[in-house]
Each structure stands twice: as C-alpha cells, then as structure tokens.
Amino acid sequence: MPGKLGPTPVEIELNAVIVAVRDNEPCILIDPAMALPSGPFETGHRTLEQGLRDWAEAKGGQRLGYVEQLYTFADKDRTTGHSRMVSIGYLALLRAAVLSADAVWSPWYHHLPWEDYRDDVPRITSKIIFPGLSEWKNASADPLVRRTRSQRVEIAFPKDKRLWNEELVLQRYELLWEAGLVAEAQPKKETAALGLPMAHDHRRILATAIARLRAKIKYRPVVFELMSDTFTLLQLQNTVEALAGLRLHKQNFRRLVNAQGLVEETGAYAAVTAGRPAKLFAFRRKVLMERAVAGTKLSRTS
Amino acid sequence: MPGKLGPTPVEIELNAVIVAVRDNEPCILIDPAMALPSGPFETGHRTLEQGLRDWAEAKGGQRLGYVEQLYTFADKDRTTGHSRMVSIGYLALLRAAVLSADAVWSPWYHHLPWEDYRDDVPRITSKIIFPGLSEWKNASADPLVRRTRSQRVEIAFPKDKRLWNEELVLQRYELLWEAGLVAEAQPKKETAALGLPMAHDHRRILATAIARLRAKIKYRPVVFELMSDTFTLLQLQNTVEALAGLRLHKQNFRRLVNAQGLVEETGAYAAVTAGRPAKLFAFRRKVLMERAVAGTKLSRTS
DNA sequence: GGCATTAATGCTCAAAAGGAGCATAATATG
DNA sequence: CATATTATGCTCCTTTTGAGCATTAATGCC
Structure with missing residues (x-):
C-alpha cells in the first residue's frame, strides 16, 4: 500500500457506560466534566474485561455485575499528542450504588430526551426535531x-408514533449530529441544544x-x-419500560414473563403502597443454564 | 489501584474474517500459514473500518462489501516483544473473488466440522465429541x-438434534477448547484433532x-x-442453509422471503439444470431504506 | 360499614405468524 | 410416453401476539 507509515503508536482507553435504574429512571455514571468513567488499560491485566472490572471496582467501590463490550472506536480526531487514542466502549449493569465523591448518577434521558416515549411523544420532537x-x-x-x-428521518423519527422503533438510538443520534442539532456536532447551529451534552463523543457511546x-x-x-433480589412484577415491568422508553401492556408482559419461566414466587408480598398487595418474585437463575435462548426465525425442516 | 504501571504500549492489529460462498460452501480467506488476513492499523486512516477496507483492497484486490466489527481481544498471551497486541476482529462479506497469490479460500466447515448439520448430525459428534x-x-x-x-454440554451439543441451536458456535468452540479436544487448547489431549486448526486464536475469531x-x-x-445480482430462490436458500448449517423448509422459506418483500422478479429465468426452470430474482435494495427491521418482542400498549 | 380508588391477576377472543405437507406445473431424460 | 427433478401455489393446524373485559384484594374517606 502506498504511503505506508508503519504501526501507529496507540494508547488504549476503556470507556464504560455504567447503568443503574433508580426510581424508574435509567441512570449512567458520569463525572462532573460530563465524561463517562474511563481509564487506561494497564499492563497487569489479563484481559480487557478484567481491566475494566478492576478499575471500576477500585474507582467506584462497586463490583460490576453484567459487563459487555460495545465497540472499539479509533477515529482520527481521537488523538493525544502524537499517539493515537483507541477507545473501547463497555456496557455494565449495576444494582445498588454507593458512589465515590467525583461521580454522579445522571438520568440518561437528560442526555437523550427524545428517546423517552413512556409518556407519549416528547415535546421537543415536534417542536425542535421535526422542524430541524x-x-x-x-x-x-x-x-x-x-x-x-x-x-432516514422517516425511519428514525416516524410521524406515526406506532412506527417508533426504540432500538434505533444510534441512528437517531447520528442523524441529529449530522443535522447539527446536538451541541457536539461540527457544523452546529446556534440553536443546537437538544439534550444535555457530554464530553468528547461520549454521548455517541451512550447511544x-x-x-x-x-x-x-x-x-x-x-x-x-x-433488579434487587426480590421484586414485584410491576417493578420489573417499570424497569423494562424505563430502559425501552415505552409503555407495555401489563397483562401480556406478565404472560410473557411467566411463559418464559423467568421468575418464581417467593411466597412473600410487597409492603403495600396502594391497591391489592403484589407477590414478590425472584429471578430463576437456573434459566441462565437451562436455556441459551436465541431467536429462531428460520423455518427448518424436521 | 495497587501495582499501577501506567498506559501500556500497544499495537493494533486488524483481523478479518472475509467470507464468500462458493458451491454452497461458506469459505474464508486464509493464508498458507492458516492465519486470517491481518494487518496493522496505519496512521493514515480516518477510522478503523476504513483502515480495514483500504488494506483488504490493496491486498486482495477486492472491494469489501459488508463490513462489521466483531470483537476486540487483548489477552495477555497476545504479546509481541514488550508491547501488547490488541486485535480487533472484523467480519466482511464478499461476492466474487479473484485472489492474490498468497491467499486461499478455505471452507469454514473444514475448521469447525461439527457445525454443519445440513446432512444430519456430523459423524464426529457421536464418535468423538460426545465421548470426549x-x-x-x-x-x-x-x-x-x-x-x-x-x-453446558447439553445446551451446546444436545442429544436431541431438534434442540440444536446453530447460533452457539462460540460456546461450542470454547467447550471443546476447555475439554482439550481442539489442537489449540492448552492442556490438550493427544487425540485433539477436531477440525483443521488455525494460527493463534484465529479459529476462535472465526467462531x-x-x-x-x-x-x-x-x-x-x-x-x-x-449473492450475485440475480439468483433463484433455491440459490438463495442454499446460501442461507450453508451459513446456518441447517436445512430449511422450502415452501416456508419462500413464503418468508416474499412476505418480507426482500426480492422482486426480474422476468428472466435461470439457465436450466434440471426440472422446471426457476425465476430469477433480484434483491430489492429499497428495503434497506424502507425498513430498519428490528425484532420486536415487547408487547407495547397502543 | 359502604363506596370509590388503586393495583394485581385471571381469562377470553381474534389476528398474525410459524410449521408441515399435499398438489400441480414445467422442464429434461431415457 | 413414463420417470425424475425442481419450482410454485395453497391448505390446515398450532403457537404466538395483541387487546381488553372481569374479578380480586387492599387502602382511604364518608
């Protein structure tokens, strides 16, 4: 290849989107500079994931539960000095949370307010996004x-709200970025003020x-x-709704959860708030072993 | 964190699993040393994906079509000299293929023979895998x-072949690795000879x-x-079957493809081989724009 | 206590999707 | 012409989804 310059000196940075749900609001861990928790990849670690776990534990005082690699970015503008910065994004889920001083839980819909369809279509959608x-x-x-x-617009932000596809988070962010409607965008408009901006490209990683x-x-x-160890089905549904940014049909949600054998009754009941007391359930950890559920859509021959 | 040593010097290597289907056999590009095509990430590139594209084009003389990032590995044993090697895996799909001299198309089931259920359960499964x-x-x-x-064994390699889950490729490879049944495994058995081994951890990346x-x-x-520009529905089905390692129900496969509006008739017919001549279809590229299909399993309220 | 309110739960019904297989059509070959 | 081979159309039945009605079990207020 012409113009070959040899291997680039590179630094690895781990970026983590650490999620917890508090009061039915999905929150992420950020520092006061609106940056995702991030740290260098150290020599001592056996694997990337272990590196992330060690570092998050040392910093946040928490053990990360579920961890999943998201994506590795190495765009040209991610540079420090003369060496290239490669950022490996991770998603981590957390239950409770005692935070160290320099970290905050920030509701993720503050950063991406157009993603919350739980109470109808957000106002900014028709007021700012459609015109923009x-x-x-x-x-x-x-x-x-x-x-x-x-x-692209019609798919990402359909006029008919029944066509809203809650999974297209990244596409939507990129669309708004291209249109200069978010503060991070390069050719940004003066009006670009959708959602709370984050450092660098961290809002993109969040998306x-x-x-x-x-x-x-x-x-x-x-x-x-x-979820905590025991929970009511409504709590479970609220959490799913919070993540999906959608309201779900209560009875069908329960039918699904039951049919899948995901939970089992504990025998206990929730401390009442109003209405009929709800049974407390626990996650059937066995299903993790029993099944390796994977969506089958191929009509195979028997 | 105790034992902090600062950012590790790192080299980035791109590894590509480049796939094409020839004669209903999915093949991957490898070099004579049984290694996946791989190259360094150069300074000149804007993004990782562009780096991969440029490099593959220069080396293979092909334009990569579909490209997708797989996973970033940085295990401790991936080391060259004193700097750490980080490998970013990619999946790329290719249609035709003129190869440069030092590359070969290798059928992927040569490397993972237990994954091909098109003609019943592979023999090695009962002869070697189950006992092993x-x-x-x-x-x-x-x-x-x-x-x-x-x-784990029962999920990955169920006795009842109707429970075979073709997606668990990685789990199966890891299981065989742990059991020492593949040549790459550390505590390997003398008998470890399942499938054609590949360099380093490349068989894992393939999985x-x-x-x-x-x-x-x-x-x-x-x-x-x-697929090429036009194809018969049987050719399409054969390709899917090759990838999935499964036989599909012909009529239902067609119903699905039609219902999704994925193809349109070209009016032409395939050059006959035997039997009734088949219509030639073309992919309706519009669907790429029309829909951003994503599996909905959440029973939302309207 | 009686009644309105709030949730939790049980069940039904119809529409859509998925799994299997029968029947027919259109070629090639011997 | 009979046979083999593939393409294609259609039916039937089972499961899964989507929507909503009805009932149950608490609380709070009069």
Whole structure:
C-alpha cells in the first residue's frame, strides 16, 4: 500500500457506560466534566474485561455485575499528542450504588430526551426535531440527497408514533449530529441544544449502549441484573419500560414473563403502597443454564 | 489501584474474517500459514473500518462489501516483544473473488466440522465429541462442576438434534477448547484433532464471526451481500442453509422471503439444470431504506 | 360499614405468524 | 410416453401476539 507509515503508536482507553435504574429512571455514571468513567488499560491485566472490572471496582467501590463490550472506536480526531487514542466502549449493569465523591448518577434521558416515549411523544420532537430535520433535509440542492435524508428521518423519527422503533438510538443520534442539532456536532447551529451534552463523543457511546441494551432485553434476561433480589412484577415491568422508553401492556408482559419461566414466587408480598398487595418474585437463575435462548426465525425442516 | 504501571504500549492489529460462498460452501480467506488476513492499523486512516477496507483492497484486490466489527481481544498471551497486541476482529462479506497469490479460500466447515448439520448430525459428534466431552465432564471430582459441565454440554451439543441451536458456535468452540479436544487448547489431549486448526486464536475469531453471521441473517438482509445480482430462490436458500448449517423448509422459506418483500422478479429465468426452470430474482435494495427491521418482542400498549 | 380508588391477576377472543405437507406445473431424460 | 427433478401455489393446524373485559384484594374517606 502506498504511503505506508508503519504501526501507529496507540494508547488504549476503556470507556464504560455504567447503568443503574433508580426510581424508574435509567441512570449512567458520569463525572462532573460530563465524561463517562474511563481509564487506561494497564499492563497487569489479563484481559480487557478484567481491566475494566478492576478499575471500576477500585474507582467506584462497586463490583460490576453484567459487563459487555460495545465497540472499539479509533477515529482520527481521537488523538493525544502524537499517539493515537483507541477507545473501547463497555456496557455494565449495576444494582445498588454507593458512589465515590467525583461521580454522579445522571438520568440518561437528560442526555437523550427524545428517546423517552413512556409518556407519549416528547415535546421537543415536534417542536425542535421535526422542524430541524426538515430544514436540514431541504438544505441540500441534490434531490437524491433530499430523498435519502427524508427516508432516514422517516425511519428514525416516524410521524406515526406506532412506527417508533426504540432500538434505533444510534441512528437517531447520528442523524441529529449530522443535522447539527446536538451541541457536539461540527457544523452546529446556534440553536443546537437538544439534550444535555457530554464530553468528547461520549454521548455517541451512550447511544450505542442504550441501543444494545434495548435490543438485548428482548432475548436475554439481563434486566434482572438491575433488579434487587426480590421484586414485584410491576417493578420489573417499570424497569423494562424505563430502559425501552415505552409503555407495555401489563397483562401480556406478565404472560410473557411467566411463559418464559423467568421468575418464581417467593411466597412473600410487597409492603403495600396502594391497591391489592403484589407477590414478590425472584429471578430463576437456573434459566441462565437451562436455556441459551436465541431467536429462531428460520423455518427448518424436521 | 495497587501495582499501577501506567498506559501500556500497544499495537493494533486488524483481523478479518472475509467470507464468500462458493458451491454452497461458506469459505474464508486464509493464508498458507492458516492465519486470517491481518494487518496493522496505519496512521493514515480516518477510522478503523476504513483502515480495514483500504488494506483488504490493496491486498486482495477486492472491494469489501459488508463490513462489521466483531470483537476486540487483548489477552495477555497476545504479546509481541514488550508491547501488547490488541486485535480487533472484523467480519466482511464478499461476492466474487479473484485472489492474490498468497491467499486461499478455505471452507469454514473444514475448521469447525461439527457445525454443519445440513446432512444430519456430523459423524464426529457421536464418535468423538460426545465421548470426549463426557470424559471431560467426569474428570472433575467436584459434583457441582460436573453438573455445570453437564448442562453446558447439553445446551451446546444436545442429544436431541431438534434442540440444536446453530447460533452457539462460540460456546461450542470454547467447550471443546476447555475439554482439550481442539489442537489449540492448552492442556490438550493427544487425540485433539477436531477440525483443521488455525494460527493463534484465529479459529476462535472465526467462531465468533460465524455466530454473529448466523444470528444476523435472521433479522437483517445480509445474505444478499453474498449473492450475485440475480439468483433463484433455491440459490438463495442454499446460501442461507450453508451459513446456518441447517436445512430449511422450502415452501416456508419462500413464503418468508416474499412476505418480507426482500426480492422482486426480474422476468428472466435461470439457465436450466434440471426440472422446471426457476425465476430469477433480484434483491430489492429499497428495503434497506424502507425498513430498519428490528425484532420486536415487547408487547407495547397502543 | 359502604363506596370509590388503586393495583394485581385471571381469562377470553381474534389476528398474525410459524410449521408441515399435499398438489400441480414445467422442464429434461431415457 | 413414463420417470425424475425442481419450482410454485395453497391448505390446515398450532403457537404466538395483541387487546381488553372481569374479578380480586387492599387502602382511604364518608
């Protein structure tokens, strides 16, 4: 290859989106500079994931529960001095949380307010996003570009809210970025003020994490990593709704949870708040072993 | 954190699992040393993916079609000299293929022969794998360990072939590795000879790629990246079957493809081989724009 | 106590999707 | 022409989903 310059000196940085749900609000750990917790990858670690776990434990005083690698970024602008910065994003789920002084739980919908459809469509959607994206679409002279943009917008932010696809978090963020509607964007508008900005490209990493999590809760019992040992079905549903940013049909949700054998009754009842007391359930950890659920869509022959 | 040594000098290596299907056999690109194509990440590149594309194009003379990041590995044993090697795995799909001299297409089932269930259960499964895993299971004195191993085996390699889950490629490889049944394993048995070994941990990366691809074909129209411009429905089915390592129900496969609006008739017919001539179809590229299909399993309220 | 309110739970019904297989159509070959 | 081979159309039945009605069990207020 012409212009070969040899291996680039590189530094590895681990970025973690650490999630917990408090009062039915999904929150992420950030520092006062609006940055995700991040640290260097040290020589002593056997694997990347162990590196992350050790570092998070030392810093946050918590043991990370569920951990999953998200994506490795190495864009050109991620540079420190003359060496290149490669960032490996992780998603981690946490139950309780005692925080060290320099960290805060920040509700993730503060950063991506357009993602919360639990109480109808967010107001900013029609007030800012639709006009903003429309303007962006028409800003191109090329009719082909306009058509493409139009289609992307319609998929990411459909007019008909029943077509809302809660998994397209990253696509939506990228669309808003391209349209200059978020503060991090390069050719940004003066008006770019959608959501609370974060350091560097951390809001993008957050979007990646939410997308992954929203996809995953559908076929893997990861929600339980966010629940306490016992919980009511409503609490469970509230947590799923918080993550998905959607309201779910109560009875069908219960049917699903039961049919999958995900929980078992503990015999106890929740301390009452109002209405009929709810049974307390516990996650059947056995299902983790019993099944390796994976969506089958292929109509195989028997 | 005690023992902190500061950022580790690191080198980035890109590893690509480049897939094409020839004569209904999924093949991967490897060099004579049984290694996946790999190259360093150069300073000149804007992003990792662009780095991979440039490098693959220069080396293979091909433009990569579909590219997807798989996983970033940085295990301790991946070391060159005193700097640490971080490997970023990619999956790429290719249609045709003119190869440079030092590369070969190797059928992936040569490396993972237990993954091909198209003609019934592979023979090695009952002849080598079942006894081997059984022995491994019983090798532990701890009854708890035995139980866990037993469950893992039953999920990965179920006795009842209708329970075969074609997506668990990585789990199966790891199981065989732990049991010392593959040549790459550390505490390997003399008999460890399942499948054609590959360099380093490349067979593991291949397993990751296959798992990802098998999962993806179910909800994204990626197969078409492997098809020529026009094809018969049987050819399409054969390709899917090759990837999934399964036989599918013909009529239902067609119903699915039609219902999803994935293809359109071209009006032409395939050059006959035997039997009734088949219509030639083309992929409806529009669906890529029309829909951003994502599996919905949450029963939302309307 | 009686009644409104709030949740939890049980059940039904219809529509959509998925699994299996029968029947027919259109070619090639001997 | 009979046979073999593949393509394609259609039916039937089972499961899964989507929606909503009805009942149960508490609390709070009069």
